[in-house]
Amino acid sequence: MISPQSDLELEERGTTAGTSYLAEGFTIWSWLSTRDHKRIALLYGVSITLFFFLGGIAAALIRLELATPQGDLVTADTYNKLFTAHGVIMVWLFLIPSIPSVLGNFLMPLMIGARDLAFPRLNLASWYLYLLGGAIVLWALLVGGVDTGWTFYTPFSTMFSNSHVVLCLVGVLVVGFSSILTGLNFIVTVHTMRAPGMGWFRLPLFVWANYATSLILVLATPVLAMTLLLVGIERLFQVGIFDPALGGDPLLFQHLFWFYSHPAVYIMVLPAMGVASEIIPCFARRPVFGYRFMTYAILAIAVIGFLVWGHHMFVSGQSVYAGMVFSLLSFMVAVPSAIKVFNWTATLYKGRITFDAPMLYALGFVGLFTIGGLTGLFLAALALDVHLSDTYFVVAHFHYIMVGGSVMAYLGGIHFWWPKITGRMYSEAWGRLAAVIIFAGFNLTFFPQYLLGYAGMPRRYHSYPEEFQMLHVLSSAGAVTLAVGYLLPLGYLAWSLRYGRPAPRNPWQATGLEWQAASPPPIHNFAQPPVVVRGPYAYKP
């Protein structure tokens, strides 16, 4: 990407351009007041990991409860609060911020050759907002929890739930502002801070993906904020926006909610696609196949993703014609997703492939995302959705996309850029082992849920008819495996911080600009702004 000459220069400067960002002050205050995008990324990383495991504990309890058909482990009320906690934490406190706020924050400036994000203070502020929102959500859970599900459907949430709905809404609202700020920051950064020579079609796909995600964040999150405000107002003052007894319309809530929450799915998965698009070319030693098509696909997903919210409402009583339009659009959004899968596969063709841990995660991502995406077609096909919606088929589908897709890619990205972020190498053997365990555990957990769903098991059930037990037991066994798989990286990555061998500047011989900076990078990334003379992915097999 850099001409060979400046490559050399940079390498020299990289080693002399000052202390690494990690060594730049060791006090807690130096972290809490930092404006360095790399340190902020780590702050996000630590807090997001914490929430991931909290959400995971709730998942474990849910699966334990469902191992037997009678609801005998926890009461129905506790169960409902558990899956709400699980959903709220995983969606708002883990999935939406994970890749953009951790990897995106760390890498976007490095990848485009910038010294930092456009608004470093705003970046820090958005972390504080995230933390504040997260704390409010936890507070709501500690004082008694919420039992509405993460979807907060009215009029249950506004009139009938006796739990801490408003507090939880406030938490989610605050986290939403944090997303908006991050999105704005990324957009302005990509527009104004690209290094000389870094044209739009020289941007790495990870940058494209985060850019498109930021557009969605900025355009859709305000609708969520408005919706949550309306729910809060309705709950506190009974004004009759969503409650039919007061002249309101419950379907209005669903339209508003999914207008944000469907694009939110793309907020979770587009950055994941970006990560896979960096890792696969590197370990296949091939430029990504059809770079331009890949960028168009990203943009198409972002745009069409806004127009399909009604596919969550095929049996809600919305008009049959609306259903038909939303179904058609949903099939159309599957096309660019399919293109991406085909292109990743084609990238392997005539490559020189090695199977290091990041590559295993990325390949796992492609496999699971493919299954999740294809089962999405079942849900988009109107008449089939009538049978499948609100069953475990849906639970399986969204876990394949969000957990199989986003979490796999997030882990792949963490492994890929770990040497750059920390300056240490982790144990490759452990990394591969964990990737394999996670892949196996994941499929054992969630594949049975497709079968359960088709057989008629409704979701959000605390107890269920006996005939479904066998598949639930399989699923719970898978969850144990998966939990082990998720705990492993925590161990060996932490180990590497102390005992890992120091990472070279570019351990994977990757061609992205970020690998031109030292590992870990100095505080302002590059001593001199790099000059870009080539497109990304200049790999040779």
Added chain:
Amino acid sequence: MSVPFRLLPLDGAQSATRLDSLALCLLLLTGVVALGVLLLMIVFCVRYRAASTASREHPPAKGRLVEISWTVIPMLLFLVLYAWGAVDYVSLYRPDPAATPVFVVAKQWMWKAEHRNGRREVGQLHLPLGRPVRVVLTAQDVIHSFFVPAFRIKQDAVPGRYTSINFTPSRAGEYQLFCAEFCGTEHSTMTGKIVVMPPAEYAQWLAAGPRQPGMAARGFALFRSYGCSGCHAAGSSVHAPDLSNLLGRRVHLQDGRVLTADEAYVRDSILVPRKDIVAGYEPIMPSFAGQIGEEDLLAIIEYIRESGHDQPTERP
């Protein structure tokens, strides 16, 4: 009910069989695609692993033709699947004049049903074999969802509106009814039983057991006591539309729209009379919102449905 687990739930309705074929078709198609992609990935991974000596001459960086074909072919396939799903979907919801309506009110946490002759039941729903039925749904508190896996149907019951779904039971027996939309603490116990019986047995069942006067008869009494007949009766001096045989009729509205009168339209006309003004009439009807309960509304609608016939009849 202790039933053995079946991957494909029993198909208890005509639409279920059709739906299973759509699902099978999709499964084959997506299965072929998934296996194809997986196989290619494995083949590439093995053939082009770093240690292999396979030729890497002329690696393609892009291929217009393949890219266009793998964009256009899925798109065309998707269109076919879309059309199939959409046709079946519409047939679940298109008003079917031959279908017998059954009225179901959902509330935390039970299903209450009323048949046209006034026979009521809770937590169960008896249906005739081989006859098209239309379940008309509403909810008293929060959103619930009427889900019968054996029929492959599901429809939300939304407070403040009527929704409905058509199907024809095709196999006698007992089936699970679930609530599929999270509705509060006891959501998972909001289940029920659908009993499909041969028509003769069903007629017997309908005639026996606890019931109110026929729904239409009760509706007629209500129609009079709420004062509807003052304007809508044949001899009335007020200029108001004649309601006989209204359900299923096409109605021209003041603003040029035309719609087919269904339960939801009648309900709105009673509660929000200014929403749809019939062409040629003054908007003088008062709203009855807050005065008539859900079950009375259903009875009045039933009376209007029957009023086209000379006598309120009780068809099984």
